[in-house]
């Protein structure tokens with residue numbers, strides 16, 4: 429059966445049931461094409477917060493589905509492949525957060541949404557790459573301090589510190605995304621030579637030396653909007669984030685030219701969701717294997733920093 433036929437079956441199954449499909453820009457393009465809504469982490473959290481269907485299928489990685497479940501404790505949140513996880517989240521545990529708090533009393537704890545629900549439950553506020561700078565500014569003024577605890581992405585912490593002037597103590601020093609941290613100075617120099625009039629966009633999860641060679645640093649949603657709002661004809665955009673976003677933009681903006689800075693920019697975890705699994709989940713909405721359910725005791729505590737983030741951004 430062709431991808432197109434599977435997509436048609438999915439759309440039919442979706443119509444017959446009370447389901448909302450949310451998909452991240454890093455999903456395989458054939459999943460992006462059948463989603464009700466596509467977006468970056470922040471946009472999808474906002475949409476999950478407004479969901480009014482009995483079922484939400486979250487095509488993304490586990491922490492995204494967990495966030496949707498925390499925001500919708502009375503709904504069924506499903507993930508097509510339960511093994512689709514974000515390895516960055518494993519850099520920070522709830523016990524580590526408690527230890528950092530103990531050693532740094534009175535400092536606010538800011539955690540990236542790329543964390544487990546148990547870690548969120550120990551934090552004061554969450555952030556995404558789209559709002560991290562603003563969130564850190566807000567929480568530091570609320571706590572009347574110029575230092576915050578920030579984890580687990582050390583590159584995002586460094587970026588926020590540069591942009592806000594507020595010290596971000598990294599929880600831990602070495603947390604990173606294996607996809608974005610692979611981009612090198614050499615990759616950046618090569619792409620600049622190949623497209624001297626092009627614009628280079630990278631994600632804040634890249635290392636500082638790479639970010640400093642880019643023309644624009646932003647979240648997936650911010651990159652998308654930057655390209656969308658650019659009116660220059662036939663422009664080259666060099667993309668420094670996971671390939672899925674570039675595929676989305678290439679479809680949405682056919683008159684613009686897109687180049688992936690490096691073929692290494694593939695998140696294997698995001699790609700564990702497949703179009704076949706999407707159809708299977710739609711045929712088995714009540715199979716507990718696909719359900720993402722955060723225990724209520726943790727969900728209630730994790731909800732507070734997520735809601736604070738949504739309120740602030």
Ligand code: 13P
Nearest residue numbers: 468469556557647648649
């Ligand atoms: P965004 O928050 O920019 O959508 O990115 C999510 C992510 O997983 C980055 O690697």
Ligand code: SF4
Nearest residue numbers: 514515516605607695
């Ligand atoms: Fe996690 Fe990086 Fe994949 Fe994003 S791209 S889900 S941060 S491993």
